[in-house]
């Protein structure tokens with residue numbers, strides 16, 4: 267699996283549609299300070315399902331939408347499309363190419379698509395689990411993250427090691443199963459109350 271291209275429109279400093287094609291081996295993005303290099307990394311994080319505004323260096327969803335400049339008007343929608351080559355079948359989908367799209371509107375709604383088909387955020391998280399990229403992936407190393415690793419607590423370091431070992435999928439499944447057990451337990455308590463009442 268490798269990244270083929272990234273298309274940005276209305277995302278942070280990218281007002282008009284810009285398409286970046288990635289070389290199979292090495293791509294470097296260079297530019298003056300403040301020209302938008304980190305915004306490209308933010309776009310990749312975002313389209314892969316990042317929900318933490320702190321990780322996206324923003325205060326809220328609206329902050330991700332092009333806010334205009336002295337000479338340009340703001341726009342109402344931010345859209346990022348990441349196209350991944352899946353010829354080796356790393357992603358659990360029967361397609362050689364997978365395009366993941368995320369949109370955010372100024373009014374607050376969000377939309378997600380996989381190869382043009384609307385989907386839920388959860389599905390995007392699922393397909394990238396254990397691939398090294400994605401919301402909990404370790405292949406994106408942000409500014410200051412090396413410092414964070416050095417000063418992390420043992421529990422936080424264990425989380426990273428677990429991600430690397432590929433058990434994030436099982437952690438997520440465990441959390442979902444525990445939530446279901448808890449919901450069932452509450453339902454059982456409620457039914458017991460009903461039984462007591464009707465006796």
Ligand code: ATP
Pocket residue numbers: 277278279280297298299300301302303304305306328329330331332333334
């Ligand atoms: P450095 O080399 O200093 O790390 P950089 O090239 O990584 O810089 P970024 O942090 O990617 O730069 O981009 C910062 C720029 O993006 C700033 O000029 C900021 O005004 C602009 N920007 C961020 N969010 C928006 C937005 N919603 N609308 C318009 N511009 C934005």
